Amino acid sequence: VTRPVDLSCKAVVEMLTDYLEKRLPHEALVRLEQHLVWCVWCDDYLEQLKHTIAISGQLPGQQPSLETVEKMKAMFASWKGTK
Amino acid sequence: MNAPSGDDAAIVAAIIAGDEQAFLGLVNAHHASLVRLARMWVRDDALAEDLVQDCWLTALNAIRTFQGRARLKTWLCGILHNLARARLRKERRTVSFDEPGSEPAVPAERFRPDSHRWPGHWASPPPHWAQSPEKQVLTAELREKLEEAIAELPDNQRMVLILRDVEGLDGEEVCNVLGVSDTNQRVLLHRARAKLRASLETVYARGGL
Numbered sequence A: 001v002t003r004p005v006d007l008s009c010k011a012v013v014e015m016l017t018d019y020l021e022k023r024l025p026h027e028a029l030v031r032l033e034q035h036l037v038w039c040v041w042c043d044d045y046l047e048q049l050k051h052t053i054a055i056s057g058q059l060p061g062q063q064p065s066l067e068t069v070e071k072m073k074a075m076f077a078s079w080k081g082t083k
Numbered sequence B: 001m002n003a004p005s006g007d008d009a010a011i012v013a014a015i016i017a018g019d020e021q022a023f024l025g026l027v028n029a030h031h032a033s034l035v036r037l038a039r040m041w042v043r044d045d046a047l048a049e050d051l052v053q054d055c056w057l058t059a060l061n062a063i064r065t066f067q068g069r070a071r072l073k074t075w076l077c078g079i080l081h082n083l084a085r086a087r088l089r090k091e092r093r094t095v096s097f098d099e100p101g102s103e104p105a106v107p108a109e110r111f112r113p114d115s116h117r118w119p120g121h122w123a124s125p126p127p128h129w130a131q132s133p134e135k136q137v138l139t140a141e142l143r144e145k146l147e148e149a150i151a152e153l154p155d156n157q158r159m160v161l162i163l164r165d166v167e168g169l170d171g172e173e174v175c176n177v178l179g180v181s182d183t184n185q186r187v188l189l190h191r192a193r194a195k196l197r198a199s200l201e202t203v204y205a206r207g208g209l
Helices: A009-020 A026-038 A040-056 A066-082 B006-016 B020-041 B045-065 B072-090 B140-152 B155-166 B171-178 B182-204
Strands: none
Touching (some): A009 A040, A026 A040, A066 B020, B006 B045, B140 B182, B155 B182
16 A cells, blocks of 8 residues: 555645535545545544534524513514504 | 525515414524524623524514525524624624634644654544444533533634534525635634534543443
8 A cells, every 4th residue: 555645644634624515626635535545543533523513413402481482472463563 | 586495485475474373483493593693792691682582573674575595594694693793893892704813723733743754644643432423412411512612612713613513504604694705614614623523532532422
C-alpha cells in the first residue's frame, strides 16, 4: 500500500465540513477520499463528526406552556378582529 | 414565482381564513424552535418568550406576504432574527459573522510537528467511540454534554450550529436568516461541530454508553 503523503491528517480534518457539504473541488475530493481509505483515524474522526451532527438533531425543544397557548389564542382572536 | 408549497400553503390559507386550530398547530410545531433561537440572543427565558410572542404577532400581521419562497419554518426564523437584531441594536449589542476567525478546528498539538517524519499526522488520534452508527440515541448524559458544549460556543458559531444541526435548516436557509456569507457560514459550522465532537469524545471514549 502506498501512502498518499501529500495530504496530512491535520489538513484533512479541516476539509471535512466542506466534504460533508459537497463543496470540495474535484481534485481535493479525490485526495481526501484516498486519505480516508488508508487513514483509519481520520475515517473515525469523520464518523464521529457525522454522529455528533445526527444526535444534535435529536435535542428536544420545550413545548409551549398552557399559559403560552392561552396567550396565543387571545392574540389570534384579536388579530382576527382587526384584519 | 413559486407558490407556497403543499402543507405550508394550506396552513397559511387556513390562518388567513381565520382558522384558530391551524394557527395553534403552527405554534405547536415551531414554538420550541423559536424559543431556542430567541435564547441565543437574549439570555433569559422570560425575554425569550416575549421575543417569540412578538414574532408570532409579526408573522400574523405579515401572513399575507408569505409567498413560499422559503419554508414557513425558515420564514419564521427570519422574522425572529430581525426582531432580535433590532432589539440588540437598541442595547448596542451585535453579533458579527464577518470574522469567523482562523484558529484550527482541532488543536494543533494533536498532530505531529513539522519536524516529525510524518508532519501533520495524528499524534493523539481520536479514541475510537464505542457506538454503532445505527444507534444514535441521545441519552440524558449526552444531552447534558451537548447542551453544555453548545452554550460555550461563541455567539456566531452557536447560531449557525443551532440553525443547521439542531433545527435542520440547510446552508442557504441559514445564510438568508442570519445574513451571513456562505463561506463564513461553513467556517463557523466547521468550528462549532469540531468543538461538539470533542466534548462528546470524553463520554464515548471511556465506553460509558
